[in-house]
Amino acid sequence: MGCFHSTATARARRRYPGYDHPMQLASQTAFSVSEVEALFELFKTISGSVVDDGLISKEEFQLALFKSKMDNIFANRIFDLFDVKKRGVIDFADFVQALNVFHPSVPMEEKIDFSFKLYDMDNTGFIERKEVKQMLIALLSESGMRLSDETIESILDKTFSDADVNQDGKIDRAEWENFVSRNPSLMKIMTLPYLKDITTTFPSFVFNSKVDDIVT
Amino acid sequence: MVLNFNRVTKTELHLVFLKHDGIQDNPAINQMNAFQLIGMSSCLDLSGFFEKEDVSERKTRFASNYPPTYLFEKIESNVINMGFQVQKNNGKLKVIQERKGPTNPRGHGSLLISAEVFEINESLYVVELKRSCGDCSLYRQLCATLSDDLGICKSQQLLKNDSIRQELYRFNSSF
Numbered sequence: 001m002g003c004f005h006s007t008a009t010a011r012a013r014r015r016y017p018g019y020d021h022p023m024q025l026a027s028q029t030a031f032s033v034s035e036v037e038a039l040f041e042l043f044k045t046i047s048g049s050v051v052d053d054g055l056i057s058k059e060e061f062q063l064a065l066f067k068s069k070m071d072n073i074f075a076n077r078i079f080d081l082f083d084v085k086k087r088g089v090i091d092f093a094d095f096v097q098a099l100n101v102f103h104p105s106v107p108m109e110e111k112i113d114f115s116f117k118l119y120d121m122d123n124t125g126f127i128e129r130k131e132v133k134q135m136l137i138a139l140l141s142e143s144g145m146r147l148s149d150e151t152i153e154s155i156l157d158k159t160f161s162d163a164d165v166n167q168d169g170k171i172d173r174a175e176w177e178n179f180v181s182r183n184p185s186l187m188k189i190m191t192l193p194y195l196k197d198i199t200t201t202f203p204s205f206v207f208n209s210k211v212d213d214i215v216t
Numbered sequence: 217m218v219l220n221f222n223r224v225t226k227t228e229l230h231l232v233f234l235k236h237d238g239i240q241d242n243p244a245i246n247q248m249n250a251f252q253l254i255g256m257s258s259c260l261d262l263s264g265f266f267e268k269e270d271v272s273e274r275k276t277r278f279a280s281n282y283p284p285t286y287l288f289e290k291i292e293s294n295v296i297n298m299g300f301q302v303q304k305n306n307g308k309l310k311v312i313q314e315r316k317g318p319t320n321p322r323g324h325g326s327l328l329i330s331a332e333v334f335e336i337n338e339s340l341y342v343v344e345l346k347r348s349c350g351d352c353s354l355y356r357q358l359c360a361t362l363s364d365d366l367g368i369c370k371s372q373q374l375l376k377n378d379s380i381r382q383e384l385y386r387f388n389s390s391f
Contacts, residue, residue: 042265042266046265064264064265065259065262065264065265066258066259066264066270066271067264067269067270068270070259072259074257074259074260075259078259078260078262099262102262118260119251119254132250132251132254135250135254136250136253136254138257138259139253139254139256139257140253142257142258142259143256143277143278143279144278145277145278145279145342145368146279146368147279147336147340151336151337151340154337155248155249155250155253155336156250158247158249159249159250159251162249163249163251179251183249183251183252185252185255186251186252186255188255189255189260189261192262192263192266194263194265194266198266201266
């Protein structure tokens, strides 16, 4: 990378392990340099909320999202997908790369990929009926809704007869893509409109803005 | 500081009803699948990173046995009972509350809520109430009232009610 920002990056890396220069991250994602800088402001707040080590722990992740410690299967699964290096913590590069998938401009293919991994809780490469049942029960419990087992089973029957084309009791990657193309509303959770206005939500006055001016 | 008790504070409540109309012949298609339900989870909503309030201040849902038309009628009558004035315009329900009191420090308040009804089966629906902006406590009050009045627990309690049970017994034994 360019020599004029290497010392600054080295300094930031000592404070924030895994830090990548905003220009590097902007080139790999749908974010502009200023947007990555804004995400860094957000990252600094979240990663410092419990232990100021420049990394986001599971607890800090939950606090940021739910304003309380929320140990639940969805929260845990999302954390695992952000934690690509499987170290139990999320660094700045992980954070930006993961949020990138939720950017409105990112191709649907990436969103479909992420959502498939999200629902494939045990990483078998298939979304099994028992996993969907588990997630459905979690949703009902969270919403304070109680449905009979009969009703739950009928919802699952309907879903699987629709999505599980080869009727093998599980949904594979191709079946998921097909199902999503027929039910595009399923991808609503994979886009965060907030990411388009992030520079106004988190204005940053970091020295890097000078670099930005030269480049743009 | 002088409190002006004669000034009317207007809080506008905009209620938008979204109903999924059955455009297709097969009614089963309009019924929610498991993933649509799962996707409603607040724990899959990353907007928490960008919002100060907890997601429960922005999204609420409850199950109901009542059909969509009845639900919308009851939501409308409930907001009227809460002291809001109702204006219907272009399929949207606009509700205005006028109250006399000390001037709201934030000035002219505006509360925007959308009510959406989803079908699970012919006798089971999910109502989702989302607040886009405005007073949280007013929103929570409205959600509590509506879920008490229209939610599934209410209909189950009615069945437990003795007089209704006797009525059903008499009805059944006449066959």
